[in-house]
Amino acid sequence: MVERTLGVVGGGIVGLAVTRELGRRFPGARVLVLEKEDRLGAHQTGHNSGVVHAGLYYRPGTLKAELCARGRSLLRDYVAERGLPWEECGKLVVAVDRDEMGRFDALEQTARANGVPGLRRLAGRDLAEVEPHAVGLAALHSPRTAITDYVAVARAFGDDVVAAGGRVLLSTPVTGIRRRGTRVEVATPDGHHLVDHLVVCAGLHADRVSAPADGLEEPRIVPFRGEYMAVRPAKQDLVRGMVYPVPDPRYPFLGVHFTRRVHGGLEVGPNAVLGLAREGYRRRDVDLADLRELAAYPGSWRLAAQHWRTGVKELRGSLSVRAYMAVASRYVPAIGADDVVRAGAGVRAQAVDRDGSLVEDFRIGHADGVTTVRNAPSPAATSSLAIAEHVVDRVRLS
Numbered sequence: 001m002v003e004r005t006l007g008v009v010g011g012g013i014v015g016l017a018v019t020r021e022l023g024r025r026f027p028g029a030r031v032l033v034l035e036k037e038d039r040l041g042a043h044q045t046g047h048n049s050g051v052v053h054a055g056l057y058y059r060p061g062t063l064k065a066e067l068c069a070r071g072r073s074l075l076r077d078y079v080a081e082r083g084l085p086w087e088e089c090g091k092l093v094v095a096v097d098r099d100e101m102g103r104f105d106a107l108e109q110t111a112r113a114n115g116v117p118g119l120r121r122l123a124g125r126d127l128a129e130v131e132p133h134a135v136g137l138a139a140l141h142s143p144r145t146a147i148t149d150y151v152a153v154a155r156a157f158g159d160d161v162v163a164a165g166g167r168v169l170l171s172t173p174v175t176g177i178r179r180r181g182t183r184v185e186v187a188t189p190d191g192h193h194l195v196d197h198l199v200v201c202a203g204l205h206a207d208r209v210s211a212p213a214d215g216l217e218e219p220r221i222v223p224f225r226g227e228y229m230a231v232r233p234a235k236q237d238l239v240r241g242m243v244y245p246v247p248d249p250r251y252p253f254l255g256v257h258f259t260r261r262v263h264g265g266l267e268v269g270p271n272a273v274l275g276l277a278r279e280g281y282r283r284r285d286v287d288l289a290d291l292r293e294l295a296a297y298p299g300s301w302r303l304a305a306q307h308w309r310t311g312v313k314e315l316r317g318s319l320s321v322r323a324y325m326a327v328a329s330r331y332v333p334a335i336g337a338d339d340v341v342r343a344g345a346g347v348r349a350q351a352v353d354r355d356g357s358l359v360e361d362f363r364i365g366h367a368d369g370v371t372t373v374r375n376a377p378s379p380a381a382t383s384s385l386a387i388a389e390h391v392v393d394r395v396r397l398s
Contacts, residue, residue: 004029004397007186007195009174009209011035013045013150013384014376015201016157016168021388022199022395023164029196029397031166033158034188036173041154043279044203045381047346049228049259049267052076052086052146053379055114056093056107057247057254063362064379065114067390071383072146078385079148082156085262089241091145092127094136096330100246101137107246108140118143133238133334145242147262150381157384174202177212182398184213184369197395199371204278204349210365210372219351219359219374220297223278223290224253226270226348227318229325229340231258236266243331251310252350252360252377256317256328258335268328268340272348273318274311281345283318302356351375362387366394 006029008019019033037043052072058064079086095104111119120141127134130141158168169188176187177198184198202209207221231238245255253272260266276294277287294300304311317324325337351359351374362383363375371391380387 005193005195006031006197006395007184007193008033008199008201009186010201010203011037011040011154011158011168011170012043012201012203013041013154013157013381014373014387015199016040016154016161017384017388018199018201018391019166020157020160020164021385021392023161023166025392025395026397027164031161031164032169032193033161033166034169034172034174034186034193036171038171040158040168040170041151044346044349044377045154046151047281047344048150048378048381049270050147050150050262051242051259051382052148053382054091054116054142054145056111056116056140056142058110058114058379059360060110060113062360063364063390064360064383067362067383067386068379069114070389071379071386074385075148075153075382076146079153084152084156085149086146087148087260087262088144088146089260090130090141090143091242091244092131092134093140093142093244093246094127094134094331095138095246096136098137103249104138104140104246106249111140111142116142116144131240131243131332133332134243135333136331147260149262174209177209179369182369196397197369197371199373199391201373201376203376204347206349206372206374207351210374213370214365214367214372216365218299219353219363220299221278221349222294222300222303222352223275223280224272224348224350225275225280225345226272227345228267228269228343229321230343231266231268231335232339232341235335235339238334239266239332245331250307252358254378256324258328258332267343268325268335269343270346271314271317271324273314275347278347278349280347299352299354299356303352303358306356348377350377364391371395
């Protein structure tokens, strides 16, 4: 019997979940994951807020809605089995203005259609029973929204891959992909790997790595830097769980919010500022190649033309702690600009179509011998095990 080889590009939480699932479904195959960094979960997995989403936001019937619900359940069981951190501290989504109430009502309908467990609608006077320092006209309480350590989860997935006989190759960037008959050849600085099926989960570089494999020029990844503030110790206990704004349905971003971290502390953020480098975690980070590519893509200009006012507001908050916290303090007035310090940042790999529209749903493509995960932002970490099932369900070996 001919031994099959299955390859995955990307050692983030989604790539590792897919690699693990391939090993479970095809126990006789050789399975390997290729990661360009010297560690797992180096980028989006290692720079998010650790929230395990309950499914409030995602349009019913989309992959995000379906896979978030399934993924949360799978992840909860996995974390319990492995003894990893998990805390159901709950979330409040708060409306503070009358003009938000239409969006708030629509959000409640979406959350109920998605079966968000334990969801409650609270009047403003009742917010204090959940978050004593939060203010607003009304709120949705999602008590089962949780926090975890996604880097620890990703490493556990990697351990599972190795324990099942697979290989995790770090410091192994992919430099080329081409078809060789019925197989796919993946080039790296150390040589070539021939695989019977390749899955591309390259995150911030998903479009670049996918293009030689699926022949598509779009959507393109546009990086958005998300900056966090850390609340000083004296006021970290003023928020018990999470406090979120009502999101603007025009954007896939959820707005600046308060989030407890599973290992302690309270953060505010992230915002969403156009990044000048795909791996640019600081405001001064500029990659000229990334910038040229961004400028050459018509979708970037169309996106800017449609949303420049929002971009200016986000940039103002990025440059000024007071402007940043003026937005967040509407929900928890007791925490202001003097109560926070700048913390880390992440970069979101947001796919943008040629017409400038932000791709909302997960976008996963399948061709002969290749699967490409071209858009998998939040809630991809929550959904990682369900995304893996979805991807591997469609892998066919001849």
